[in-house]
Amino acid sequence: MNFGFNEEQKSLGETVAALLADFPALTGPDPAEARDSAVWQALADLGLFALLVPEGHGGVGLALVDVALAIEALGAGLAPPIAASTLIATDIIVREGTAVQQASLLPRIATGELRIALAVLENGQSYDPDAVQTVMGGNGVTGSKILVPDADIADLLMVLARVDGGVGLVLVARDARGVSIRHHADIDPSSGLCEVTLDGAALMEGALVGHAGSGDVVPRLMDAAAIVYAGMAMxxxxRMLDASVNYAKTRVQFGQPIGAFQSIKHRCADMAVAVEAGRSAAYYAFWTAAENDPDRSRAASMAKAYCGEVARDVCNETVQIHGGMGFTWELGLHRFLRRAKVLEHGFGNHVWHYERIMAETLAAQAAGGKAQVA
Structure with missing residues (x-):
């Protein structure tokens, strides 16, 4: 059995990486100047947002595992978060949306006409979706969301809210009555993190994603988002590993490249092992999502927790290997560390996901299933 990516999947990742390289401001030193509206249109023209859309709705009909390397490229190129959010929302609509929602939304997503932001986290609440306090009722949607990436440039907000005693996803137009958006002052201005206040926000027709009572809508969102974030983190x-190795080869100290010193060799080797292990975790999680495997939630949490830690540690090590230059604004390494911290806490940090892994494993044991080693 071939567990590797095929040539088309590899080519897709390389193409996305090459496109993002044409926008140097994305990875430039100043995060305040890294939000370029032309990037979205370039990705749309490339056909990125049509990849997960079924052929019957004007797309290509691929699964999440097919775009894993493209999502890695989005992370490496510090692409606008709205691109990843829209891909996640597309997966949810394809898997859980009603026929009417799919017919209305998917063709517009495929052409890049529709951008979707994910509004999940709330101030003072945990990462657990069941802790949400935002409510959908007869008067619209009421509540407040924080750390919503690129909410100010989205066309739709996919909002986690309480619905009829349960928890569901509700679509709200960004310019709907009762919606107000305020930018956060945060570690990574290029992420466009916003606070979204919903004061009886007007509901669009067919606002509730999926059929009432559908049990997998919210778990699918948390899993798909965790997996995509893990892929971008890797x-x-x-990219930071490559930067460290290249610098270690060219920076000369005491008459030889610093890569000849054991302390630097060991750091680079440790990073390389961590990156490969993280990729394995992420790729397996992408596969479970594509196949809707029973191990999906546990795989998603393993990938999100571990890959977030790997990205944070590798970014920190890269700064250290570059010495004093690594701390300078002009070199721009801080841009990747900033984004890594944002991704690390999006859709559950490592603590929340490790606890989720234990809960999933214990539940499987209690049910008589064969526990897998995390």
Whole structure:
């Protein structure tokens, strides 16, 4: 059995990486100048947002595992977060949306006409979706969301809210009555993190994603988002590893490249092992999502927790290997560390996901299933 990516999947990742390289401001030193609206249109023209859309709705009909390397490239290129959010929302609509929602939304997503932001986290609440306090009722949607990437440039908000005693996903137009958006002052201005206040926000027709009572809508969102974030984290980690190795080969100290010193060799080797292990975890999680495997939630949490830690540590090590230059604004390594910290806490940090892994494993044991080693 071939567990590797095929040539088309590899080519897709390389193409996305090459496109993002044409926008140097994305990885430039100043995060405040890294939000370029032309990037979205370039990705749309490339056909990125049509990849997960079924052929019957004007797309290509691929699964998440097919775009894993493209998602890595989005991370490595510090692409606008709205691109990843829209891909995640597309997966949810394809898997859980009603026929009417799919017919209305998917063709517009495929052409790049529709951008979707994910509004999940709330101030003072945990990462657990069941802790959400935002409510959808007869008067619309009421509540407040924080750390919503690129909410100010989205066309739709996919909002986690309480619905009829349960928890579901509700679509709200960004310019709907009762919606107000305020930018956060945060570690990574290029992420466009916003606070979204919903004061009886007007509901669009067919606002509730999926059929009422559908049990997998919210778990699928948390899993798909965790997996996509893990993939982007590994893209950044791999790029920082390459930067460290290249610098170690060219920076000369005491008459030889610093890569000849054991302390630097060991750091680079440790990073390389961590990156490969993280990629394995992420790729397996992408596969479970594509196949809707029973191990999906546990795989998603393993990938999100571990890959977030790997990206953070590799970014920190890269700064250290570059010495004093690594701390300078002009070199731009801080851009990747900033984004890594944002991704690390999006859709559950490592603590929340490790606890989720234990809960999933214990539940499987209690049910008589064969526990897998995390």
């Amino acid at each position: 893209g950044m980690a791999a």
